[in-house]
Amino acid sequence: MTETVRVAVPRKGRPLEAVLERIATVADADALADDVSSTLRYEKAVTKGNATADRDVYARLAAYSDLTDPEKPEYTLVRDDREGKPRRVVFDSVTVTVGSDGPGDEVRVELIGREEPFRALRTHEFGLGFDSADLVLEEVVTLGEAGVESIADVNARIDPRDTDVRVVRGLGDTxxxxxxxxxxxxxxxxxxxxxxxxxxxxxxxxxxxxxxxxxxxxxxxxxxxxxxxxxxxxxxxxxxxxxxxxxxxxxxxxxxxxxxxxxxxxxxxxxETVLMENLAEAGPAAETLKKALADVDLETALQP
Structure with a gap:
């Protein structure tokens, strides 16, 4: 039986696009990645006043989301930080299947949008997630006389008594x-x-x-x-x-x-957007997914 792994991802912007590009390489999901990215770029333009929508935000939200099929993306609304606090359409969730080397090795992956994926991993809501490497340095890396330059440096500076989250590798959106x-x-x-x-x-x-x-x-x-x-x-x-x-x-x-x-x-x-894992929550299916995501060959500054 195919297992499902829940993965925390950003709701919008460059980090989400980097995640979708990575998922597309292992799940044959290029069309999905393009659809979500183009939808959110359009919504960003509307929110910033660079595009004019021909219908209200609720009508657009209903048109974008398909609640009957988990393999079609769902979206939600958040209040934007800009003047007037406009409602903005952002990513909510979608389910994809990561390929396998043989029958029974497939992993169903439910990508779930979070405002702060890193913190969702820290609170053990997820075993895997994607977020900015900046947040790790800002929140859990201990200060030392010498600076950090690599993932190895970052993980070595994380106090295991503080969090079970570790950085796996970067996605190349540097x-x-x-x-x-x-x-x-x-x-x-x-x-x-x-x-x-x-x-x-x-x-x-x-x-x-x-x-x-x-x-x-x-x-x-x-x-x-x-x-x-x-x-x-x-x-x-x-x-x-x-x-x-x-x-x-x-x-x-x-x-x-x-x-x-x-x-x-x-x-x-x-x-850079990074793949992270919570060591206490990552089971066999999450390990399979992590290996598939980490083995993709791409140019990134943050490697193990």
Whole structure:
């Protein structure tokens, strides 16, 4: 009998698309992944005012969801954080079947949308789930003198008395937390890397939510003498870093940073969607699914 594994996934955005792409590679679900992604991109455009819907949100929700077939996606409504708190259509659930090497080895996978998949794993609601690697560093990785750079580093810094959740691997949707600096802060010929920060004293501009993450990534030794400062919400992060002289920000190509006259330095840690497991909850079927998902060959910064 085919077993069902419940997997916590993000409700929207780049992380959910990364999950759907990975699931599609092991479950012959390309059409499903494309359908969900295109639906949510359209709904995002409507919520942001970049598209105009020809029917109200409830009519669209009813049209998108099929409650009679678990292999068709279901959606739900949440309140968006934008001004006016508009209702936004987000992913709710769908069931797919992951292929097998022989009869009886198939695994039915129920993808269930959660606002905070990582925390759902921490509370033992799920054995497997996907969420941002950032949350692991922000919430459960202990701080050390040296910084973290890999999954091995991350898992080694998780106190087993705090949580049973561990990171398995990344999905390849990589955006990096990167060091950025103005040329006058960086001495001629010097490399903008972790060692530079270790010798640096002065302001370091970061987003307030990433303070603990930056501490974990750089290490406590490197941030001695550093004063964390935060960007004014009214200006771009890169502009704020240009005013401070040194900062850490999420970058993909670094082009916007260079437009602000900044030097793009070391990629400190990938902000990447990761597959995670709760060691106390993952049974044989979850192990089969985890192996199928982890064995997919793709370019990712976060590997075991």
């Amino acid at each position: 955006v990096y937390h990167t060091l950025l600096a103005t040329p006058d802060v960086l001495p001629a010929g010097a490399d903008l890397d972790r060692e530079f920060v270790t010798d640096y004293e002065g302001p370091l501009c970061i987003s307030p939510r990433y303070e603990r993450l930056v501490e974990a990534v750089l290490g406590t030794d490197a941030i001695e003498g550093v004063e964390f400062v935060y960007p004014d919400p009214a200006i771009e992060e890169e502009a704020a870093i240009a005013e401070s002289g040194l900062g850490v920000y999420l970058t993909m190509t670094g082009s916007t940073a260079r437009d602000h006259g900044l030097v793009v330095g070391e990629d400190l840690f990938p902000s």
